[in-house]
Amino acid sequence: MSRWIAALALALLSATPGLAQDANPSPPPVLTQEDARQLMGRVVDGFIRPGYRAFAARSAELTNAMASLCTTPSTQTQASARQAFAAAVTAWGTIEIVRVGPVIEKNRFERILFYPDRKGTGLRQVQTLLAQPDESATTPDGLLEKSVAMQGLGALEFVLYGTGAEQLASERNSFRCRYGLAVAGSVQRVANELAALWDDPAGVQNDWKNPGPDSASFRTGNEAITEALGILVHSAEAVRDQRIESFYKGEANNTFPKQALFWRSGLTFPMLVANLQGIHSLLDTSGFRDLLNEDQRSIVSSIDFVLKQLVRVGSDLNGDVEVAVTDPKERQKLDFLLLNSRDLILRLNDSLGGGLGLGAGFSFSDGD
Amino acid sequence: MGEIDRRQFMRAAGIGFLAALAPQKLYALSRSEAVYASGFRAPDGTYGIATASIRGEVIDRILLPARAHGLAYCPVSGRGVAFARRPGTFAMIFDPAGRQEPVVIHTPEGRHYYGHGHFSPDGRLLYASENDFDGNRGMIGLYDATDGFRRIGEFEAQGIGTHDMTVSDDGRFLVIANGGIETHPDFGRTKLNLDHMQPSLVILDAKTGDVVQRHTLPEPLRQLSTRHLDIDGDGRIWFACQYEGPRNELPPLAGSFAPGEDLRFLSLPDETTQRLANYVGAIAINRRDRLVGLTSPKGGTAVILNADTGAVLAEETVPDAAGVCAAPEGVAVTSYDGTLAGTRSSLAWDQHLVRLA
Numbered sequence: 143m144s145r146w147i148a149a150l151a152l153a154l155l156s157a158t159p160g161l162a163q164d165a166n167p168s169p170p171p172v173l174t175q176e177d178a179r180q181l182m183g184r185v186v187d188g189f190i191r192p193g194y195r196a197f198a199a200r201s202a203e204l205t206n207a208m209a210s211l212c213t214t215p216s217t218q219t220q221a222s223a224r225q226a227f228a229a230a231v232t233a234w235g236t237i238e239i240v241r242v243g244p245v246i247e248k249n250r251f252e253r254i255l256f257y258p259d260r261k262g263t264g265l266r267q268v269q270t271l272l273a274q275p276d277e278s279a280t281t282p283d284g285l286l287e288k289s290v291a292m293q294g295l296g297a298l299e300f301v302l303y304g305t306g307a308e309q310l311a312s313e314r315n316s317f318r319c320r321y322g323l324a325v326a327g328s329v330q331r332v333a334n335e336l337a338a339l340w341d342d343p344a345g346v347q348n349d350w351k352n353p354g355p356d357s358a359s360f361r362t363g364n365e366a367i368t369e370a371l372g373i374l375v376h377s378a379e380a381v382r383d384q385r386i387e388s389f390y391k392g393e394a395n396n397t398f399p400k401q402a403l404f405w406r407s408g409l410t411f412p413m414l415v416a417n418l419q420g421i422h423s424l425l426d427t428s429g430f431r432d433l434l435n436e437d438q439r440s441i442v443s444s445i446d447f448v449l450k451q452l453v454r455v456g457s458d459l460n461g462d463v464e465v466a467v468t469d470p471k472e473r474q475k476l477d478f479l480l481l482n483s484r485d486l487i488l489r490l491n492d493s494l495g496g497g498l499g500l501g502a503g504f505s506f507s508d509g510d
Numbered sequence: 511m512g513e514i515d516r517r518q519f520m521r522a523a524g525i526g527f528l529a530a531l532a533p534q535k536l537y538a539l540s541r542s543e544a545v546y547a548s549g550f551r552a553p554d555g556t557y558g559i560a561t562a563s564i565r566g567e568v569i570d571r572i573l574l575p576a577r578a579h580g581l582a583y584c585p586v587s588g589r590g591v592a593f594a595r596r597p598g599t600f601a602m603i604f605d606p607a608g609r610q611e612p613v614v615i616h617t618p619e620g621r622h623y624y625g626h627g628h629f630s631p632d633g634r635l636l637y638a639s640e641n642d643f644d645g646n647r648g649m650i651g652l653y654d655a656t657d658g659f660r661r662i663g664e665f666e667a668q669g670i671g672t673h674d675m676t677v678s679d680d681g682r683f684l685v686i687a688n689g690g691i692e693t694h695p696d697f698g699r700t701k702l703n704l705d706h707m708q709p710s711l712v713i714l715d716a717k718t719g720d721v722v723q724r725h726t727l728p729e730p731l732r733q734l735s736t737r738h739l740d741i742d743g744d745g746r747i748w749f750a751c752q753y754e755g756p757r758n759e760l761p762p763l764a765g766s767f768a769p770g771e772d773l774r775f776l777s778l779p780d781e782t783t784q785r786l787a788n789y790v791g792a793i794a795i796n797r798r799d800r801l802v803g804l805t806s807p808k809g810g811t812a813v814i815l816n817a818d819t820g821a822v823l824a825e826e827t828v829p830d831a832a833g834v835c836a837a838p839e840g841v842a843v844t845s846y847d848g849t850l851a852g853t854r855s856s857l858a859w860d861q862h863l864v865r866l867a
Contacts, residue, residue, distance in 0.1 A: 247705045258696045261644075349757075358756035361787065365757070365808070376700075383698055492555070502551050502846050502858035507830060508699075509752070509791045509807050510579060510595065510625060510673075510737075510861055 168435045170499030178353055178363025181428055185370050186347045188427035191340045193237030193420070198333040200226070200233040205326040211310060212319040220311040223322075224302055224407070230329070231295055231409050235416025239377035239424065242369065243346055243359075244339045249290050250332050256291040257403050258388055264291025268300050275317040282327040296403075298325045303406040367498065368507075370428055375490045375504045377421055382483040385414050390467055390476045397467035408461035414479075415456040421486075422449040430494065438497045445489045452482050539569045544606040545867070546851075547590050548833055548844055549578030549860030559592045560857055561606045561866065564838065566850030568857060572604055572612060579625030580674065581864035586633030587655065590866060593638060597622040597695040601638060603659060606866050615659045617651065620644055622695055626674040629655065630716070631681040639672045639686070640664070643694045648672025650684060650714070665719030669710040670703075673737040678745065683722060683769070685747050686712040689735040690727075691754070704754050709736045711749055713769060725773050734761050738790065742817050743797035745769070750793035750804055763790050764804060764815075776820045778813075785811040785825060792862055796836035803841035805831040807861070812843045833863025 207226035211219040234254060245251050256264050267289050271279055278284040285293045301307065301322035310319050340347055346359065353360035360366040389402040402410045431442035455478050459466050466472040495504035544561035550571070551557055559578050560571040579595035589610065593601045599622050603613040617623055617640055627638035636653040648667030653659040667675075669688025676685050690709030692702040709732070713723040727734055733755035740748050746768045753761045760783045762775035778786075787809030794803045795817065802815040805828070812831050814824040830846035837851070844850045844859035 241700060246701070260696060356758055358758050361757050361784070365787070376698075379698055384696070488555075501830070506551055506858060506860075507807060507846055509789060 168437055170497065170501075171433060171435050173363060173367060173433060173498070175353070175363045177433055178360075178366045179351060181370060181430070181433065182351050182353065182366050185373075185424065185428045186340070186350050189424045190237070190240055190243075191337070191347065193233075193240070194333065194337040194340050197230070197233040197237050198330070198337040200230040201326065201330040201333040204230040205323065205330045208319070208323040208326045212315050212323050215311050215314055215316075215319070217311045220302075223310075227295075227298060227302055227407065228409055228412065230326075231404065231407075232412055232416040234295065235413045236420040236423065239380075239417055239420040240373055241376060241380070242373065243350075245336060250336065252290040253293045253332050254329055255295045256293075257296055258384055258401070259291060259296070260401065264289070264296055265300060267292050268297045268304075271321065272301075272306065272318055275321075277317075280317070280320040280324050282324055282331055285324050285328045293325060293328045295329060298322055298329070299404055299407050299409075301325065367433070368500070368504070370424075371430070371490070371495060371498065371500075371504055372508075374421060374425060374430075375487065375495070377417065378483065378487045378490055381414065381417050381421075382480065382487065385410075385417065386476070386479055386483060389463060390473075390480070392480055393473070393477065399463040399467050402463040405463045410463050411456050411459045411461060411466075415453055418449055418453050418456060422446070422453070425449070430498075434494075434497045441489065441493045441497050445486065445494065448482055448486050448489060452479060452486065455479060455482075539563055539567060541570060541607050544569050545865065546835065546842060546863055547581055547583070547592070547606060547866055548850075548863045549574075549581070549592060549595075550857035551577070551860065552858075553856050559590075559602070559604065562850055562853075562855075564851065566842075566853030566855070568855050570606070570608070571857075572602065574600075574602065576600075578602070578860060579623075580627070580862045582626075582628045582636075583864050583866050584629035584633045584636075584655070585867060586629075586631075588867075589655075590864065591627060591629070591636060593623045593625050593627055595860075596624050596641070596693065596699065597643075598625075599623060601627070603636070603655075613659055615653060615661070618661060621649065621651070624648070624672050627651075628675060628677045630677055631679060637675060637677065637684060639667065639675045641672065641693070646670055646692055646694075648686070648688055650675060650686065650719075665714055668712045668714070668721055668724055670708055671735070673735075674739045676739050676741055676747075677716065678741065682716055684714040684716050685739055685741065686714065687736045687739050687749055688712060689737045689752075690732075691735055701754070704733065707733050707735065707754065709734055709751075711736050711747075711767070711773065713747075723769060725767065727773075731761060738793045740793050740795040740802075742766075742795045742800070742802075746817075748793055748795060748802055748817075749773075750790035752790065753788040757788065759788075760784070761788065763788065764793065764802070776815070778820075779822060782813060782822055782825060785809050786813065787811075791832065792834045794834040794836055794841055794863075796841055798836075799840065801836075801841060803834040803836075803843070805834045805843055807831055807846065812841075814841060832859050832861050835863045835865045837865075 204226040207223040211223040349357040349359035353363050353366040389398045404410050455475050460472050492503040500507050543563045545564045546562045550560050557577045558571050558573040561569045577595040578592040581592045583590045591603045599617045621640045624639040638651040640649040640651045642649050650665045652663040654662045667686045671689035671691035673689045674687045688710040690707040709727050711725045735752045738750045746766050748766045750764045765775040767773045786806040789808040790804045791807045792805045800817040802817050804813045810829045812826045812828045833844040844863045846858050848855045
């Protein structure tokens with residue numbers, strides 16, 4: 143038996159760091175359990191819980207606005223409902239970047255927003271429902287039995303902005319409006335569930351803030367820190383892959399403006415900006431910067447700069463996606479977003495990941 | 511990640527092809543000394559596959575436009591294959607001896623590779639695990655190695671989230687690890703169904719694709735993703751798992767079964783399960799020494815078991831432990847920081863290591 147042990151030992155002999163493959167200014171910091179606890183405390187209390195609470199508040203306002211629209215239809219209540227929709231969408235855009243934890247259980251994520259939907263399954267289902275009204279779709283409980291694509295913000299956008307939406311301003315308690323109200327109620331219910339699950343002191347927040355043998359989420363501080371970094375990397379990837387490249391892949395490629403999320407309501411870019419602001423807020427709040435060696439803290443300053451530029455250009459885009467993909471000046475802005483979102487991913491994955499001790503970057507270390 | 515079509519691949523990999531065909535020798539080593547192959551990430555961020563000597567010295571490399579994942583080797587033809595990491599759509603068949611040009615194949619529309627595959631023992635067929643992502647079903651693609659690796663058919667893998675697959679020594683059976691996790695390229699690598707996973711281990715008739723045996727996991731283990739496989743000298747199938755359930759539980763992380771038998775989970779000591787961080791990234795059998803090697807990048811650990819008794823024979827701390835395969839003696843382990851068999855190269859080794867010859 144000694145031969146194979148010797149062979150393994152030989153294989154492992156130089157596994158310890160020594161021959162740096164990159165020109166890192168200093169070896170990565172040794173992160174302590176206390177570092178992890180503090181970081182996760184800031185992630186949970188400074189970003190995740192306020193994010194879900196804000197989304198729950200905006201979705202409650204959306205439900206109220208839909209109720210007013212149904213009972214007292216007018217151009218004014220319709221405009222108010224649309225404003226409330228925009229506020230709920232951007233509140234979701236901020237906290238949507240968290241694609242781990244309770245939100246990915248019980249189809250909560252998809253029930254809030256089913257996207258991408260390349261084949262237009264959700265749209266067809268909503269159109270069919272509006273053409274052939276089914277009263278069971280006018281309560282949140284009834285909607286639970288239906289496709290997730292009919293329960294969320296994508297469906298409500300069609301109710302408020304799609305073909306036939308003008309009837310909302312004139313017909314009292316129309317089927318379309320009552321279905322929209324049920325969708326808003328369903329979104330609000332999921333938002334409340336998420337806020338409550340994260341606010342429970344003995345629940346997921348406790349597991350996240352106290353990595354260790356008793357935590358159902360992270361056994362070690364490093365696992366917890368890696369998860370927080372993962373939120374940043376994966377959400378930056380989602381911005382590029384799902385929210386830009388879904389309709390625009392660069393100068394040489396065809397464009398698909400009607401594949402863009404929320405193109406009907408003109409909220410494509412506000413949603414994108416909300417995602418970026420969410421990433422920015424999490425990066426700032428979490429204090430990742432303080433975990434880096436002094437000589438590497440400029441990594442976070444650079445990411446901060448890139449995010450600000452992305453937000454600036456994203457906020458400046460024409461809200462009509464059709465125009466955005468055809469007008470040369472607008473396309474330049476889209477090219478800027480593509481290029482710099484790639485840069486953002488690299489900086490989070492390679493630079494921040496490397497600075498925290500993940501030598502080949504964050505994504506490289508995620509097994510499979 | 512978008513799909514890479516054939517034209518883009520040729521453009522992106524152009525330099526790699528030239529490098530692969532040039533009769534270069536690195537470290538004064540001959541290609542005949544190539545014993546291992548693995549995917550890598552170079553310090554400049556480029557990806558590829560590299561061959562290495564018994565001492566872990568890099569011999570040759572081929573650049574790829576994106577990450578590779580699992581590899582397989584055909585002793586009959588002397589060729590290896592590296593599959594794109596999911597949701598990639600290319601695989602490259604290469605000749606470690608440099609006698610034949612690399613062949614690049616792609617999945618058909620509506621499919622992507624899951625990152626693993628295997629040659630038939632006679633070398634005539636290549637099998638690949640694939641995702642029919644709109645149908646949410648795992649598939650096994652069949653490619654004719656005697657005809658430019660033309661895709662000639664497919665079998666249903668009888669599960670979702672198919673990952674590793676292998677072939678029995680006599681070529682009669684395909685063995686498939688369905689990890690049970692739904693993914694779709696529209697959502698990148700996001701796991702879409704962690705609260706209703708359906709892991710399974712399946713044996714198919716290699717000629718017909720008919721199910722010979724299918725094992726689902728008991729309810730308490732429904733979040734145990736069965737992902738990697740190897741077969742020992744007695745034909746016993748070993749599997750390794752990744753647990754998606756609560757982190758403070760200690761599920762079984764490996765096990766074995768044989769045709770006609772139920773699954774038998776290994777009862778590892780709690781400390782070993784903890785060191786493996788509920789996550790085994792790769793498994794390999796050394797048939798000669800009757801050993802099972804397990805690696806965990808998340809736990810930074812390599813474990814060696816006695817294949818007859820399941821007893822833990824050795825545990826070593828290996829930060830960023832990646833691939834494992836049979837070495838002439840014992841097992842060889844790679845790491846993300848570039849270590850293989852006592853040599854540290856500048857290449858970050860990817861998740862799997864394969865033995866050539």
